Amino acid sequence: xxxxxxxxxxxxxxxxxxxxxxxxxxxxxxxxxxxxxxxxxxxxxxxxxxxxxxxxxxxxxxxxxxxxxxxxxxxxxxxxxxxxxxxxxxxxxxxxxxxxxxxxxxxxxxxxxxxxxxxxxxxxxxxxxxxxxxxxxxxxxxxxxxxxxxxxxxxxxxxxxxxxxxxxxxxxxxxxxxxxxxxxxxxxxxxxxxxxxxxxxxxxxxxxxxxxxxxxxxxxxxxxxxxxxxxxxxxxxxxxxxxxxxxxxxxxxxxxx
Amino acid sequence: xxxxxxxxxxxxxxxxxxxxxxxxxxxxxxxxxxxxxxxxxxxxxxxxxxxxxxxxxxxxxxxxxxxxxxxxxxxxxxxxxxxxxxxxxxxxxxxxxxxxxxxxxxxxxxxxxxxxxxxxxxxxxxxxxxxxxxxxxxxxxxxxxxxxxxxxxxxxxxxxxxxxxxxxxxxxxxxxxxxxxxxxxxxxxxxxxxxxxxxxxxxxxxxxxxxxxxxxxxxxxxxxxxxxxxxxxxxxxxxxxxxxxxxxxxxxxxxxxxxxxxxxxxxxxxxxxxxxxxxxxxxxxxxxxxxxxxxxxxxxxxxxxxxxxxxxxxxxxxxxxxxxxxxxxxxxxxxxxxxxxxxxxxxxxxxxxx
Amino acid sequence: xxxxxxxxxxxxxxxxxxxxxxxxxxxxxxxxxxxxxxxxxxxxxxxxxxxxxxxxxxxxxxxxxxxxxxxxxxxxxxxxxxxxxxxxxxxxxxxxxxxxxxxxxxxxxxxxxxxxxxxxxxxxxxxxxxxxxxxxxxxxxxxxxxxxxxxxxxxxxxxxxxxxxxxxxxxxxxxxxxxx
Numbered sequence: 001x002x003x004x005x006x007x008x009x010x011x012x013x014x015x016x017x018x019x020x021x022x023x024x025x026x027x028x029x030x031x032x033x034x035x036x037x038x039x040x041x042x043x044x045x046x047x048x049x050x051x052x053x054x055x056x057x058x059x060x061x062x063x064x065x066x067x068x069x070x071x072x073x074x075x076x077x078x079x080x081x082x083x084x085x086x087x088x089x090x091x092x093x094x095x096x097x098x099x100x101x102x103x104x105x106x107x108x109x110x111x112x113x114x115x116x117x118x119x120x121x122x123x124x125x126x127x128x129x130x131x132x133x134x135x136x137x138x139x140x141x142x143x144x145x146x147x148x149x150x151x152x153x154x155x156x157x158x159x160x161x162x163x164x165x166x167x168x169x170x171x172x173x174x175x176x177x178x179x180x181x182x183x184x185x186x187x188x189x190x191x192x193x194x195x196x197x198x199x200x201x202x203x204x205x206x207x208x209x210x211x212x213x214x215x216x217x218x219x220x221x222x223x224x225x226x227x228x229x230x231x232x233x234x235x236x237x238x239x240x241x242x243x244x245x246x247x248x249x250x251x252x253x254x255x256x257x
Numbered sequence: 258x259x260x261x262x263x264x265x266x267x268x269x270x271x272x273x274x275x276x277x278x279x280x281x282x283x284x285x286x287x288x289x290x291x292x293x294x295x296x297x298x299x300x301x302x303x304x305x306x307x308x309x310x311x312x313x314x315x316x317x318x319x320x321x322x323x324x325x326x327x328x329x330x331x332x333x334x335x336x337x338x339x340x341x342x343x344x345x346x347x348x349x350x351x352x353x354x355x356x357x358x359x360x361x362x363x364x365x366x367x368x369x370x371x372x373x374x375x376x377x378x379x380x381x382x383x384x385x386x387x388x389x390x391x392x393x394x395x396x397x398x399x400x401x402x403x404x405x406x407x408x409x410x411x412x413x414x415x416x417x418x419x420x421x422x423x424x425x426x427x428x429x430x431x432x433x434x435x436x437x438x439x440x441x442x443x444x445x446x447x448x449x450x451x452x453x454x455x456x457x458x459x460x461x462x463x464x465x466x467x468x469x470x471x472x473x474x475x476x477x478x479x480x481x482x483x484x485x486x487x488x489x490x491x492x493x494x495x496x497x498x499x500x501x502x503x504x505x506x507x508x509x510x511x512x513x514x515x516x517x518x519x520x521x522x523x524x525x526x527x528x529x530x531x532x533x534x535x536x537x538x539x540x541x542x543x544x545x546x547x548x549x550x551x552x553x554x555x556x557x558x559x560x561x562x563x564x565x566x567x568x569x570x571x572x573x574x575x576x577x578x579x580x581x582x583x584x585x586x587x588x589x590x591x592x593x594x595x596x597x598x599x600x601x602x603x604x605x606x607x608x609x610x611x
Numbered sequence: 612x613x614x615x616x617x618x619x620x621x622x623x624x625x626x627x628x629x630x631x632x633x634x635x636x637x638x639x640x641x642x643x644x645x646x647x648x649x650x651x652x653x654x655x656x657x658x659x660x661x662x663x664x665x666x667x668x669x670x671x672x673x674x675x676x677x678x679x680x681x682x683x684x685x686x687x688x689x690x691x692x693x694x695x696x697x698x699x700x701x702x703x704x705x706x707x708x709x710x711x712x713x714x715x716x717x718x719x720x721x722x723x724x725x726x727x728x729x730x731x732x733x734x735x736x737x738x739x740x741x742x743x744x745x746x747x748x749x750x751x752x753x754x755x756x757x758x759x760x761x762x763x764x765x766x767x768x769x770x771x772x773x774x775x776x777x778x779x780x781x782x783x784x785x786x787x788x789x790x791x
Contacts, residue, residue: 041458056464062453064326065466067349070319077323080281080307086455107312263634263646289650433673434646436638520671595672
């Protein structure tokens with residue numbers, strides 16, 4: 001008999017996420033990776049400020065709740081407290097990672113800090129009710145860009161994987177999404193690799209997950225998944241942006257030259 | 258003198274921290290405390306410790322938060338503008354009940370201010386610095402030896418009470434050299450069963466957190482923390498008393514201001530004025546009882562500060578306004594001279610108090 | 612007894628170092644000592660100074676405002692601090708860098724062409740230590756054993772040649788007489 005169990009690393013509590021939100025899927029993928037690698041007992045997760053602020057209740061490994069944007073710095077501290085025995089991951093949204101925490105993100109990457117970052121990019125501030133994010137698309141209507149994001153007024157979105165791929169530091173950067181079964185499988189593979197890299201001591205591994213926010217996008221869950229294909233993915237192309245071990249990425253090429 | 262070495266105050270802090278078992282230091286360069294980072298950068302790699310120059314003071318305090326959550330002794334240091342940046346982290350450390358040692362070698366402010374010594378972060382330190390109801394244990398060394406001794410004490414108190422201890426020093430004490438001895442006993446570190454060291458699949462997960470969306474729960478967390486603060490107030494206040502027993506006038510001063518004041522007190526005594534000095538060593542908890550005791554027999558107290566008058570408020574609270582408290586100060590990186598303090602004593606003596 | 616020293620000059624003249632040697636000498640002699648530098652951008656080639664206090668009692672304020680001894684190694688320092696020296700105090704002047712004479716008549720003044728002597732004797736930049744040698748001699752406090760011990764505290768064993776240079780410079784200062 002095949003039973004669709006909850007991963008062991010995922011706590012048996014109801015999540016607070018909105019219907020159709022993809023946080024639940026990504027949580028599950030992280031927990032599956034932890035289970036399959038057998039690392040729950042040595043893993044410490046860092047929750048951000050944003051919709052996933054209460055992720056500390058959802059994972060069975062030790063958890064820390066960080067200040068807004070500071071998770072990579074907190075993770076740096078935790079990892080360096082016991083680098084040989086702890087596996088450390090952060091789980092952050094776009095406002096947390098790419099706006100208020102840009103410096104912490106860039107410098108953890110530049111140091112090739114041996115941590116794993118799961119980056120949820122849904123182009124909006126969810127928890128505070130739908131404001132413009134650093135990754136909101138040009139023209140995207142939000143509570144604080146009611147006439148659509150005007151790039152003359154507030155600039156262009158931050159493409160995190162592209163930006164970080166120019167650094168020599170990071171080991172692995174991949175952008176995935178979870179709006180179809182096939183894409184979920186690819187996302188799972190990337191997330192597991194990001195943990196595996198840490199186990200092998202390879203260094204900074206970040207997986208950007210293009211996610212949906214039906215509530216604040218003002219769509220049904222199904223429409224939201226389609227909006228990812230139609231609008232998000234064309235702007236944020238999926239794929240591996242850097243994989244030093246596999247020789248992929250602009251910074252890798254420069255080193256080789 | 259056999260075991261004494263000449264050392265800068267900042268270096269004494271760094272060496273004492275290492276002897277206290279601190280193996281993790283994170284910081285960002287800022288005058289006048291950079292010797293601490295330099296010392297750590299040199300020593301930590303040799304003893305299997307971690308020195309990391311963070312990308313900002315904000316990152317540094319959050320790295321401290323991470324190591325502390327994982328149960329290890331950890332510290333950072335900065336000077337006034339940098340402490341403002343760290344204040345977010347100080348609030349989170351308090352909210353998550355995490356121990357840490359933070360050094361502030363104060364310089365003149367506000368804003369970028371200057372780089373010369375100051376005591377104008379007294380409010381920031383004793384009232385917590387960041388948002389929310391909380392305190393830090395604030396230790397005020399006035400010699401290089403105390404820089405070392407209070408660093409050890411700071412780590413011990415921080416662990417014991419699960420909160421941040423701050424060394425509130427200033428540019429002068431940090432930069433000056435005096436003989437210092439490291440001949441002290443360091444107590445065994447306390448167990449930290451709450452730390453996020455990995456469950457090893459043998460216990461329920463530990464969570465380090467300061468978020469409580471339920472107001473009743475958050476209220477209780479605050480009340481519990483303040484019950485702890487009451488215990489600290491009762492047991493941990495420290496104050497040096499100098500010639501206070503028969504004093505008509507008492508100077509209140511800490512750190513470098515206390516050293517200047519001691520010269521003035523000695524001169525005034527030579528000239529027949531009965532003056533003493535109370536030097537708070539803990540600024541929080543403030544040594545209220547000692548002040549209240551002496552308020553009964555003095556005519557006036559003078560608060561000598563390198564600020565526009567910050568500690569003076571705690572002095573007034575401690576004596577419950579039962580005696581007049583006047584202020585003698587310099588700011589902006591200037592230090593009161595012994596003559597200035599002496600003049601203040603002479604004037605207070607002439608006023609005759611009550 | 613308390614004696615307050617102020618070493619003043621340009622950054623890079625080794626003022627902080629000579630202050631440190633003096634402080635260590637005090638420590639070896641079981642005195643209470645403090646050493647306080649001026650710090651910050653002014654150290655980069657501007658005027659720098661260093662306060663040293665040696666005392667039989669605990670040291671109060673570590674800042675020397677009215678020194679018993681002023682060692683002046685440039686003109687701005689002499690201009691700034693000449694009048695601060697205590698009555699009956701001592702001023703040592705590097706006369707190869709400061710052309711004017713001290714105006715005060717209530718202090719003892721010693722002119723030592725320390726920079727020129729340092730160059731002439733092949734001790735490089737150790738004018739500071741030549742002045743230190745003279746100072747200790749003037750104070751009747753030149754004890755070779757403690758001087759060597761203090762120098763050894765301030766110079767790491769890896770630089771034994773530097774230690775010898777410093778010792779030599781101090782001796783030159785000690786033996787210098789203004790009648791030469």
